[in-house]
Amino acid sequence: MTRRTDSHPDLSDARVGAPFFSTWRVGTPLRQRQAVEAVAVAWERRPWPADDLLGYHLYTGHDASTLLHYSQWASEQAYEAFVRTRHQERVDEIDTAVPGIERLGPGRYRHYRSRGPAHRGEPGGRVPGCVVIVDIEFEGPDPDRQRAWVDAVLEALENEPAPHPGGIAAHFHLSTDGTRVLNYAEWDSAQSHIEALAAPGDGIGSATAFWQRVQTWPGLKSTTVSRYDHALGLVPGR
Structure with missing residues (x-):
């Protein structure tokens, strides 16, 4: 089960072994809002993909054009497994709702x-x-x-x-x-x-x-x- 939260993430959570940051360029404030909702729908209608994913957060840029994505993974191996098996179906659904997203990343960090x-x-x-x-x-x-x-x-x-x-x-x-x-x-x-x-x-x-x-x-x-x-x-x- 996937649920929404208004709480900000804990960036210093010791369980997060592989934080990922990426940026989407969507172009306008309207498309920002549409993309956020498309992500929410694509994720909420599916089971939470892995125990090793602790949280996934989206942020709207004050430039009125971008979205920041921050995901908290326990390991890169868990993230790679998600990409192989459960990632593309979410991407396809989001792209159908909001065509033309330019994706930059993800950046791999510690x-x-x-x-x-x-x-x-x-x-x-x-x-x-x-x-x-x-x-x-x-x-x-x-x-x-x-x-x-x-x-x-x-x-x-x-x-x-x-x-x-x-x-x-x-x-x-x-x-x-x-x-x-x-x-x-x-x-x-x-x-x-x-x-x-x-x-x-x-x-x-x-x-x-x-x-x-x-x-x-x-x-x-x-x-x-x-x-x-x-x-x-x-x-x-x-």
Whole structure:
């Protein structure tokens, strides 16, 4: 059984051995809504595909054109088995409902480190009003560089003299090919993130030596920042 949930996922769940991120370009706000509903229908009318899939979440981009997909798998082997046996029928049904989707991904990642609340259900925890995806690309594969850069970002955050109160948590993921870092950042609202970007400094950090080190890291090729709203959560039924 598959059921919907309004709850945001726990990005630091230790059971998630293979998180996958992918993006669809659908073109318009109407097609965003139609694609989200098509995914919901295609999944809800079928049994939950595997015990090793912990959750599947969709997000609508503030660019009014894209969808972000985040799936929490226990292992890549479980994901590959799903692709071989139960994936295509869902794709076909969604494409019939919303033709012309451009699919980018999926990107294969591993969760590395998080900063913020450890568990979604802890007392006083804030529910994110906006998810910000920061996609970092480096010049060529280097797993040591990936980890060192994330460590430097977290050091800069720890030493930030004027942190914006709207930031909730940051969850850093390393691509398995060694070339990218993806930060899934949770904010209380899109406006808070916009205000943080507009503050003095380059990006959300103040003009400190810690942030300068992050921003001028050797081999850093590009940084892309995108804002999303959580639109659909799918989890196994109980």
